[in-house]
Every structure is written in structure tokens, then in C-alpha cells.
Amino acid sequence: MSAKIIREESQNQVVEPVRNDTVFAPRVNIRETEGQIVIEADMPGVSESGIDISLEKRILTIEGLPEKIETEGYGRIYSEFRYGIFRRSFSIQADVDNDNISASVKNGVLTIVLPKIVPAKKKIVVSAG
Amino acid sequence: MWNRVTSELLRDMGRIQQEVNRTLRDQSYDGEFPPVNVYANSDRAVLVSEVPGMEPASLDVTVSGETITIAGVVSALQAAEGENIHRAERFAGKYSRTIRLPYPVNPEQVVAMLKNGVLRIELPRVEHDKPRKIEIKSA
Numbered sequence: 594m595s596a597k598i599i600r601e602e603s604q605n606q607v608v609e610p611v612r613n614d615t616v617f618a619p620r621v622n623i624r625e626t627e628g629q630i631v632i633e634a635d636m637p638g639v640s641e642s643g644i645d646i647s648l649e650k651r652i653l654t655i656e657g658l659p660e661k662i663e664t665e666g667y668g669r670i671y672s673e674f675r676y677g678i679f680r681r682s683f684s685i686q687a688d689v690d691n692d693n694i695s696a697s698v699k700n701g702v703l704t705i706v707l708p709k710i711v712p713a714k715k716k717i718v719v720s721a722g
Numbered sequence: 723m724w725n726r727v728t729s730e731l732l733r734d735m736g737r738i739q740q741e742v743n744r745t746l747r748d749q750s751y752d753g754e755f756p757p758v759n760v761y762a763n764s765d766r767a768v769l770v771s772e773v774p775g776m777e778p779a780s781l782d783v784t785v786s787g788e789t790i791t792i793a794g795v796v797s798a799l800q801a802a803e804g805e806n807i808h809r810a811e812r813f814a815g816k817y818s819r820t821i822r823l824p825y826p827v828n829p830e831q832v833v834a835m836l837k838n839g840v841l842r843i844e845l846p847r848v849e850h851d852k853p854r855k856i857e858i859k860s861a
Contacts, residue, residue, distance in 0.1 A: 617750040620811040626804055635812055637772035637839035660838065662770050667761035670824060674750045674757035674772050701774035701839015702812075 615677035619657070619703075623683075630687065630707040636679045637701040638662070644703060646696055648689070654682045655703060755813040756792065756841075758821055764853055767823050767845040774839035775812070781836065783843065785829045790843065793818040825851050 619634040636644075638659030645656040657679040688710040696705045750772070751757035761768045771792060773781065782793045798814040801807050827845040834843045 616748065618748045620749065620813070621809050622799055622812045623808040624799075624801070625806045625808060626802075633812065635772075635774040635839070637774040640838050659840075662759075662840070662842075664761045664768070667763050667768055669759065670762050670767075671758070671760035671821070673753050674759060677750060679750075698838075700776060700836075701772075 615675060616680050617675075617677045618681045619655070619679040621681065627709070628711060629709055630685070630689070632683070632703075632705045632707070634679070634681070634703045634705075635701065636698070636703050639679065639698060639701060639703070641698050644696065644698055646694075646705065648685070648691060648694065651685050651689075652682055653685050653705075653707070654680065655705065656680045657703060754819060755817050756819065758792070758819060760821065760823070762824050765847055767825070767827065767847070769821065769823075769841075769843040769845065771819075771841040771843075772839065773836070773841050776836065776839065776841070778836050781834075781841065783832075783834050783841075785827060785832050785845065788823045788826045789820055790823060790827075790845065791818060791820045792841070 619636050621635070622633045624631045632653075632655070634655055634657075636657035636659065639657035640660065643658040643660070645654075645658075647654045659676065659679070661676065685707065687707075690708045690710050693708045694705065696703065698704075756771045756773045758769060758771045761770070769790060773792075775796070776794065780794050780796075782791075784791045784793075793816075795816050796812075796814045799807060799810045799812070823845060826848045828848045831846045832843060834841065836842075
């Protein structure tokens with residue numbers, strides 16, 4: 594059941610960015626407990642000011658714009674990674690307390706904590722009679 | 723019977739391939755961790771590597787002649803009590819990358835900086851290896 598709580602949205606998004614940058618899906622770790630969902634996303638080169646997070650109709654979208662690497666005066670002689678925007682969307686299939694979502698960036702890793710609304714347990718007293 | 727086995731095997735392989743494609747699509751690199759870019763001019767080389775989540779103390783950088791090695795360990799993700807792990811795509815484990823530079827560098831003058839999960843290493847070329855302009859005398 595818990596595996597269904599987070600479903601990934603199709604990348605064929607109708608919304609298109611104005612900037613003509615390549616878009617990459619950041620690698621993520623997602624953990625969940627009874628009380629919260631924690632998403633950690635690799636966004637190397639991204640500082641706090643480059644992060645954009647939105648949650649709309651249960652779709653969580655994370656976006657990160659990395660700082661450009663300063664290479665003026667150098668020629669590129671070997672290349673394994675490319676520059677681009679990080680973006681990925683998830684469908685959150687749990688009731689989340691929207692007002693208490695927290696996010697932080699450290700060493701190029703974005704961490705989002707989504708507290709779940711846990712229904713209060715009501716004790717129903719059955720009286721005889 | 724073998725035909726059936728083969729077709730089932732092919733179907734399974736197709737499914738695995740699909741799964742791999744789904745996981746790895748559209749990522750900024752798809753080779754070994756951590757990915758490395760090297761830039762250079764005639765005086766110095768610059769190595770840039772994406773190492774999200776690394777602290778300076780967890781990175782080991784060694785330079786020798788014209789090779790540089792970046793190594794370290796990332797502890798594996800482990801589920802705490804009552805915790806479910808839905809995705810574990812971020813790198814975990816031991817890593818070591820050795821890169822050959824375009825020329826020997828002076829290890830005494832190498833400077834490495836870590837910012838927002840991006841490692842940048844400045845590698846000045848050894849003096850005696852630098853190209854020299856030869857003056858031509860008129861006879």
C-alpha cells in the first residue's frame with residue numbers, strides 16, 4: 594500500500610519553460626514513516642536561491658537552477674556531465690499538511706519534509722443499553 | 723519448450739530494459755560516480771566534479787604527476803524502524819575515479835574547493851613542462 598503513496602508524474606508535461614535549458618531529472622531518495630514523507634534530491638551546483646518547489650493538486654514539483662561553472666579562458670577537454678535545470682514531479686497520494694512542509698539545501702542536496710495529516714484516533718465508547 | 727523459455731526470457735529482459743530506461747532517463751550523467759569534466763589551457767587544468775551531499779572531510783583527492791584520483795565512501799541508505807524506502811537512486815557505496823590530465827601538474831599548488839556539491843580543483847601545470855616561446859634571431 595505504501596508503495597503507491599508516491600507516484601511519479603509523466604515527464605511529458607504540457608508546461609514548457611521559457612529558458613532553453615536542458616532539463617534533467619534529479620536522482621532521489623524517498624523515505625516514508627507513519628508521520629512524514631522525506632524526499633532528498635541530488636542538485637549539485639544549486640543553492641537556496643535557485644530552488645523552486647510547488648505543490649498543487651497533490652502534484653509536488655521540485656526545480657533547481659544550478660550556478661554555471663566558470664570556465665572562461667579554458668577549453669573543455671573531457672566531459673561526463675552536462676549543465677541543465679533539475680526538475681521532477683511526484684504525485685503525493687497521502688494527505689499532507691501543506692502549511693508545514695519544510696525544505697532545505699545542503700551541499701547540493703535538496704531535502705523536503707512533507708508532514709502527513711494523521712487522523713486523530715477517536716475512541717468510541719460503546720455503551721450497553 | 724525452449725522457444726517458450728526463450729520468449730519468456732526475452733520478455734523479461736525487455737521489461738528490465740524498460741525499468742532501467744525509466745530510472746535513468748534524462749539525467750545529467752549516466753556513467754560512473756562521480757562524473758568529471760576537465761577544462762584546460764596551456765598553463766593550468768581545472769577538474770570539476772558533481773559530488774552532491776559530500777563534505778570536504780569525506781573526499782580524498784590525490785595528485786601524482788599527470789593523474790588525479792578522487793575517492794570516498796557514501797554510506798548506504800538504511801530504513802529506520804517503521805520507515806519505508808520508496809526510492810534509493812542517489813549514489814551509495816565506495817567510489818574512486820582516476821583521471822589522466824593533459825600534462826603533469828605541480829601538486830604543491832593544487833587548490834580544491836567544494837561548493838554546493840560541486841568540487842572544483844585547479845591544477846597548475848609544472849613549470850618545466852610549459853610551452854616556451856623561442857625567439858628567432860636574425861643572422
